[in-house]
Amino acid sequence: MRRDLAGALGGAVVADVAATGPRSIRRHPDAATFRAALVGTRLETFGRWGKYLLVGLDTSDVLVAHLRMSGQLLLAASTADPVAKHSHVHVTFTDGRQLRFVDPRTFGELFVTTAALPELAGLGPDALGVDAATFAARLRGRRARLKPLLLDQRVLAGIGNIYSDEILWTAGLRWSRQADRLRPVEVRRLHAATTEVLTAAVEQRGSSLADAQYVDLSGRPGGYQEHHAVYGRMGAPCPRCGRPIERIVVAQRSHFWCRRCQR
DNA sequence: AAGCACACCTGCTAGC
């Protein structure tokens, strides 16, 4: 999504903003405040920190977006394009195009903040691009089990429920292993698996499940779900050993794993 | 520090 935004919207100037869904801009006191922070600005940089998208503005402020469970950012060629249900925020550019934030469950959000990003204080280093030494340091002294640990955005930012399962399977590690009891070689395997899974997932433009909730800026689903080894595959054969994939609930989330391959 | 329950929402599907 960051790459799509960078390719499509670099240099675009905001002509108007309509935020009809108050929950989507809940960090602002009202829609007028949110609108005032954006109208007239030029979109200059496109970054990402974990699951947060960071659009740098020429005011030196940053437009932050988080899609949460069901958010979509869609680029319409014109304001006349049909508007989807649950389309809560519309950013119109001077060239007539319109960026739309669509979010049925309204867990996602947009906000404008300063470049120091005080709202994101406490977020760990991005899981994609962290080096082996930093990765090991983030796990050091942590007694938590690996599945909840990988989901903790303060430890590493960017790993969600799909990719934590794929990473643990790729590393051959069981969800219940304690981080501080891993052998150094296992920590290195977990780091390598994190890099490998996230890199491949980005290359495949993300994972879209049956309801195609995640789509790119053009509304197209990703392709990494075709490569999932375990996530959503309960009962299907493990790609490595053929044993049926199991599903359990860990940290109030579904977890998919192979009893034979993950120890 | 860790783990758990629950809250926030809408929509879809499986099962009856």
Place this chain on the structure above:
DNA sequence: TGCTAGCAGGTGTGCT
């Protein structure tokens, strides 16, 4: 065909 229970990519809070 119609109903309901369960589940969904995430995070924040409050409690033990």
